[in-house]
Amino acid sequence: MTDHLAARPKAGALTIPYVVDDQRRPLDFKAIHPGHVDLCAEQGRCGVCGGKIRRGPIAFIGPDDTIRRTEGCFADPWMHLECAELAMQQCPFLAGRKSWRDEEAGEDRLIETYAHNMVLFTATNWRSHRDRFGAWHFQAIGELTAHNKQAITAGTAHKGSRAT
Numbered sequence: 331m332t333d334h335l336a337a338r339p340k341a342g343a344l345t346i347p348y349v350v351d352d353q354r355r356p357l358d359f360k361a362i363h364p365g366h367v368d369l370c371a372e373q374g375r376c377g378v379c380g381g382k383i384r385r386g387p388i389a390f391i392g393p394d395d396t397i398r399r400t401e402g403c404f405a406d407p408w409m410h411l412e413c414a415e416l417a418m419q420q421c422p423f424l425a426g427r428k429s430w431r432d433e434e435a436g437e438d439r440l441i442e443t444y445a446h447n448m449v450l451f452t453a454t455n456w457r458s459h460r461d462r463f464g465a466w467h468f469q470a471i472g473e474l475t476a477h478n479k480q481a482i483t484a485g486t487a488h489k490g491s492r493a494t
Contacts, residue, residue, distance in 0.1 A: 334381030335413055344420050348380035349407055359423070370407035371458035371466045377407030378417055386454040389414030390470050391424055394447040402453070402470040414450050424448045450477040 339346045344359075346352045349370065351363040369375050374383050389409045390402075409417065418424050453470035460466055 334376070334379035335410075335416065338379055345378070345416060347378045347417065348375065349377045359421070367407060367466055371460075371468065374456075375407070376409045376413050378409045378413035381410065383408060383410060383456075386472075387411055387452040387475075388454070388456050388470070390451045390453065390468065391417060391448055392451065394449045394476070402474055403467045404470070405465075406468065407466075408456050408468050408470075411452060418448070418450050451475060452477065 335345065338348065339352050341357050341359075346357070346359075349362050349366050350357075350359055351361045354361050366375075366380070367377075369380075370377050375381065376383050389411045390404045391406060391409070391414055392404045451470060452475045454472035456471055457469050458466055459469070
């Protein structure tokens, strides 16, 4: 476990990710700390532990069709692979044990996309940019590998991707 990850505050047995506003009471894992997201984008910090990320492999988590729909752009910041694996294990939203957007989504297909089929991807490099509305986008650069065989068999993985 990285030192940064071990130092993160906990809520029971759950590690509170760096991008979550851990000062908010009651704690809400959906409440993002905008300043921390800025630091992830501008300084290459991990979205889970807050530590610096060195080039490759860099982990991303997103819907299984992220590559096809967004050319490797993700809404959530990149992570160390170890941190992303922990997030996929601990977070009931990412692991599909609990849906956090279904009630909000209604018939909105864009929002509904982010409520299911989350996959851990790795890439060799990254870049970030803001869109015209000021939202950060975290883009995987280089070969993108899906770490979920279901994404591969469903035909949603990028050409050249492989399950690990």
